[in-house]
Amino acid sequence: MNNDYIKLNDPLSQQLQQTILRLAPSDATVLITGETGTGKEVIARALHDMSPRHQHPFLAVNCGALTPSLAESELFGHEKGAFTGASQRHYGWFEAAEGGTLLLDEVGELSPSLQVKLLRVLQQREVIRVGSYRAIPINVRVIAATHVDLRQAIHSRLFREDLYYRLNVAPLHLQPLRQRPQDVTVLAQHFLQRYTQRHGKSGIVFSNEAMNTLMEHSWPGNIRELDNVVNNAVLVCENLEIASTHLPLKSPIKGDTSDRPNAFSSFIREQLQRGEPELYQRTLETLISEAFQLSGQNQCQAAEMLGISRNTFRTQLSHLGLIKPRNQSVLALKNSTSPHSPVPERELRIGYQKFGNLGVLKAQRYLEQLFQPLGVTVLWSEFPAGPQLLQALAHGEIDFGTTGEVPPLLAQAENNQLRYIAWEPAAPSSVALMVPNSSAIQTLSDLRGKRIAVNKGSNVHYLLLQLLDEAGLALSDVRLIYTPPKYPLTPSDSLSADAWMMWDPLLSQAECEGHLRRLENGEGRVNNHQFYLSRHDFIRHSSDLFPVLMDALKTTGKYIDSTRQQAASLLSKEIAIDAHALEMALSRRSHQAHVMNRHIIREQQIIADRFYALGLLPRPISIRQAVWEYK
Structure with missing residues (x-):
């Protein structure tokens, strides 16, 4: 085991570690289950690192994040010309992990059609790329992980029973941290050592009060929550002792038993015995609405609280009338015929990466203040990078976002009706x-x-x-x-x-x-401007929102450029990256947002033409046609 795998004290954890030692040398398919944040990927890496395959790749793919239209290509690969945009052969996750281990995280999120194909791969130990009929043998150990109850999913006909038994050869269930109290101290010290080294703050220790606070917390977010809490405490601690005030935890309410393992079950049993009407619907509505409010109306965070996908959570929000369905047209404010009519409720769904102007805007909640008088609700969705953000934009999951200059080119070549709104200087x-x-x-x-x-x-x-x-x-x-x-x-x-x-x-x-x-x-080689983008249909209905957005982006850009140290400190709490590294990153770019101009359009067109000439784009595209004329 490397330093990420430490010896834990709780008997449940010690039993789990013994099981890992027995399973690691084999090639058996392992199914890891447990609540979100219990460390399923860490366990999968332990199985790999202690196996004979440890010198070969360990790759992890989040099945819940795969785009439905491209999921088969991502997993199994495709041949050149297999579909529009397939300009060259692509090796899928299975081939990339050849000789090593592939973790299929959130395997319960796979579509029924992909479940059939995955079952065949596991049975035949071979893949067939999209656009090909030739079977390619693979030598990959598969580990699957999920936080959902697959037995219940089988009962609901959302998951194939035969695939479940193929994956469940060697089951591993991870208990939540609240049921392993003896591990809290060990894990907290482990994370403290990690982040003091990472952030260059050696010598920091927990006060007795802080450690007691950690021990009393119920840890609904499990080990991931403890990791983030310790990281944040190290960042904000100004001396050599972490106090309880440095821990971003809610104080436990005296007499509160909601975190006890059987309290919730006892409550539900009591309600059932009383014959409470519509208990299921009332419980579901309460869970959805409370999570939505606790997360500050952040759908991704609320979905993670409940252990469900964002799409499932959004569907429930729509059913409860807390948001509008995706296929319902957004009404413009100008359509209100009477000056006394109530302002129609609207949404602005923003895709953001935590770093940059939108990340700062999200942390400051400045945009919400600007749009509240207009009856506009701002909803934030976080993405790891531009390609994933633009996929969400293309499928109508968000209305506005930012990314670098290359992802929009590939999106346009796939007939994505995006529009350039503004740009930031290159870095x-x-x-x-x-x-x-x-x-x-x-x-x-x-x-x-x-x-x-x-x-x-x-x-x-x-x-x-x-x-x-x-x-x-x-x-x-x-x-x-x-x-x-x-x-x-x-x-x-x-x-x-x-x-x-x-x-x-x-x-x-x-x-x-x-x-x-x-x-x-990239110096002397690329310009890598940052672009703000929206969809053609959203602009058509909501063009009145963009002047407000532009003003907010310009204000935030000035704030970042004039107070980089302060902006880095703000982002550090959001991203859990050292403030010094963030300040270095912020100093490399001007964050002033500008409307599109001819020079920037020409530079984008040069890149697009070259990509097309190299066969990386399936068709030529005209950048000018994708620019929104800001007035």
Whole structure:
């Protein structure tokens, strides 16, 4: 075991660790179940790192985050020309994990059609790429994980019974942290050591009062919540002792038994015995509405509280009338015929990445204050990177968001009716190709035959093309591994790739910690502007919202550029990245938002034309046609 896997004190945890030791050497398929935040991926990594496959890749794919239209291609790969946009052969997750371990996280979220295909892969140990009829043998150990009750899903006909038994060869159930109180102290000390080292704050300890507070908390978010609490405490602690005031926890209410394992069951049993009418519907409505309010109306956070997907949670909100259904047209304020008519309720759904203007706006709740008098509710959805955000924009899950210059090009080529709203100046030093300090790769020419990890469709794709051109290499001379953005890298991550395309703030964090070195960056090679985008249909109904949005973005940009240290401190609490690394990342870019102009349109068109010439876009696109004329 590496340092992420520590010896725990609770008997339940010790029994689990013994089971892991027995299962790790085998190739048995393991099904890990447990509440959100109990550490299912950590256990999967432990099984891999202690197995004979430990020198091969460990890859984790979140099945709940797979786009329905591309899920089969992501898992099993596709051939060139298999569908619109398939400009080259793509290796799926199974092939990328060859020889190693593949974690299918949130496997209960797979669609019925994909469940059938996954069952065949597990039975035959081979995959067939989309657009091909040739079966490709695979040597991959599969570990599945889920927080939902698959037996109940089978009963509801949402999950295949035969697939369940194929996955459940070796079951592992992770108990919630509230049922393992003896582990709280050990885990808290472990996280304290991790974050004091990461943030350069050695010598910090817990006060007795703080440790007692940790022991008394019920930990509804389990180990993930404890991890975040300790990280935040280290960031805000100004001396060498963490006090209870540094812990962002609600004080336990005296006499409250809601966190006891059987209290909720006893309450429900009592209500059933009383014959309370419509108990199921009332309980469901209470759960949904309370989670929605506690999360500050953040759908992603509320869904995580309840252990369900965001789509399921949003459907329940719609049924309760707390939000409008997605297919209902948004009414414009100007349609109110009487000056005394109530202002129609509207939504502005914003997709954001925690770093940047929108991340600061989200933390400040400034936008909510501006839109409240207009009867507009602001809903936030967090995304790890631009490609995932634009997929949500294309499917009508959000109305507005920001990303780099390359993802919108690929989106337009797939007939996504997005529109450019505004842009921020380029920051070429904020993107780079990183390699381990011990790597033999010293020049770009050394990349031939190497595995390069990149987020699919991301802004760093264009930088990678430029770097390969300089070295006289083509895309076919390297092997691309498509993976979501991530840092820090685990030992098994470092085996899955030889180099990583990274961007801020993860890039600055990696440079501050010193485990990776920058081989080349984007200076003199890319412009990487930041763009704000919306959908054509949303603009048509809600163009009156964009002047307010633009003013808010400009105000926030001035705030970030004039008080970077303060902005970095604010973001540090949201992102759990060291404030010094965030300040470095913020200093590389001007955050002033501007309306689109001819020069920026021409630069985007140059990139689009080159991508089309290389076969990376299935059709030529005209940037000018996708620009909203801001007035």
